[in-house]
Amino acid sequence: MKVTVKNLCRRLALTALGFVAAAAGASEVVEQKIDSAAHDFRIVRLASGLHHPWAVAPLPDGRFLVSERRGRLALIEDGQVKYLDGVPQVSALGQGGLLDLALHPQYGDSHHDWIYMTYSKPGEKGTATALARAKLKGAALVEFEELFAQDRYSHPGRHYGSRLAWRGDGTLLMTVGDRGVTPERAQDRRDHAGSVLRLTATGAAPADNPFAGDESGLDEIYSFGNRNIQGLVVADDGRIWASEHAALTGDELNLIEAGANYGWPVATRSKDYGSGQPIGVPSMPGVRDAKHIYSGRFAPSGLAQVDSNYFPGWKGNLLAGGLGSEKLLRLVLRDGEVVDTEELLEGELGRIRDVRQGADGYLYLLSDSSDGGLYRLVPAQ
Structure with a gap:
């Protein structure tokens, strides 16, 4: 300028x-x-001092809910942070803790004022990725209900997933990581680890899930062979997009479809952390290839589709956050394919944990640190 x-x-x-x-x-x-190809934009910090925030849920009244991995749920209003009572007990070891948040699609109707959350649930045999819902009343969660927990508890600390996204049919998608110790679990359809689940609003398995009533797979599983999905969005056209952590490079953007196998750990572009050698093969019959391989060690977390009049040149694009890379990428889609990318941020906010578009049309990001922040992207004028 x-x-x-x-x-x-x-x-x-x-x-x-x-x-x-x-x-x-x-x-x-x-x-x-900050200059970009279609829209110059400004970054506004709305709150700071958040301890490793994981997910943001903008509320219709302009307030925000933000989960902190150590097991606290923040209510943010005009930059002021208040922590809520009634949060479930979590195992906050390693990557575990209080994880994703999602509002019921009809939130605002008193009968559907449910806040859904995922977390690492402690148990006698380790931990499991779990789903619950509750309602907000004053400074507390009330009417808490655990809806689902993965079938096999295992050693705590790694690869819980865990993102939520609503489909247009009223069902809820939930990701569960491979749990890190035995990657082959992601290929076992009788194990929730390494999968995308499809659930009803009360945590049950819909009767039309791909393996419902079939002994070859668990009723809740929608896709499998997924290592650790931490970005998930249902696009306007109904397509399901997921950002997935690989091991050493090879992070993926996948188009999730019912019953499909996404390959981990037998088919992947990733490498072993210790040896640097390829894990499995790049591709194989019966396995869905990624729609996009993120460059370098991107470490994806947070994924949103832009549908905002504030950013008309980005409409229909995906915004993907990166942790280790500290990047925000714009991915241009055409007919279910990624045709172009643009780097919007690199290092300005540090590790980007979550990316959301609010009902107000603005874009919201969370930075992942012991002094994390909530940020809004607005057009530069």
């Missing part, structure tokens, strides 16, 4: 706005203008 008196005054005004907002505990402009 050319430096003129007008632009200099604009910069000073934005900086002053950021200082005033920070002092008031409200929003703070942290990046005044």
Whole structure:
């Protein structure tokens, strides 16, 4: 941007706005203008001091729910953070803890004011990825109900998944990681590990799931052979997109379909951490290939589709967050294929854990650190 008196005054005004907002505990402009191919945008910090936040759920009244991995659920209003009572006990060892959040599709109707959450549930034989729901009342969760827990508890700490996404038919998708110790579990359809599940709003298995009533697979499984999905979105056209952690490189963007096998660990572009040698083969019959392989060690977490009048040039695109890479990528889709990518952020926010579009049309990100933040992307004007 050319430096003129007008632009200099604009910069000073934005900086002053950021200082005033920070002092008031409200929003703070942290990046005044970031260039991109279709839309220049600004980054506004809405809250800070969050301890390894994992998921954000924007509420219809303008407040936000944010899960922290160590087992706290924050309610954020005007930059102020309040922690809620009534949160389930979690195993916060390693990658475990309080994980994803999703509102019922009819949230706002008093009969459907359910908040769904996933977490690592402790038990006598280890931990399991679990799903529960509750309602928000004042500063607490009430009417808590555990709806589902994976069938096999195992050593705590690794590869829980775990993302949620609603389909247009009212069913809920939930990802479960391979749990890290025995990757081959992802190829066993009688084990929830390494899969995408499809559930009803009360945690049951729909009768039309691909293996329902079939002894070859568990009723809840929708797809399998998935290592550790931490980005999940149902697009406007009904397609299900998932960002999946590989091992050493080879992170994938997959198009999830009923009954499909996505290969882990027998077919993957990933390499072994210790030896650096390929794991399995790149592709094989009967296995769905990834639609996109993220470059380098991307470490995907958080995935959203843009459908916002604030960003018309991004409509229909996916935004994918990266942890170790500290990147935010824009993926351009056409007929179920990735035809172009653009790097929107690299390092400005650190590790990006979650990416969401709110009902207000703005885009929201969480940074993953012991002093994490909630951020809003807005057009630069």
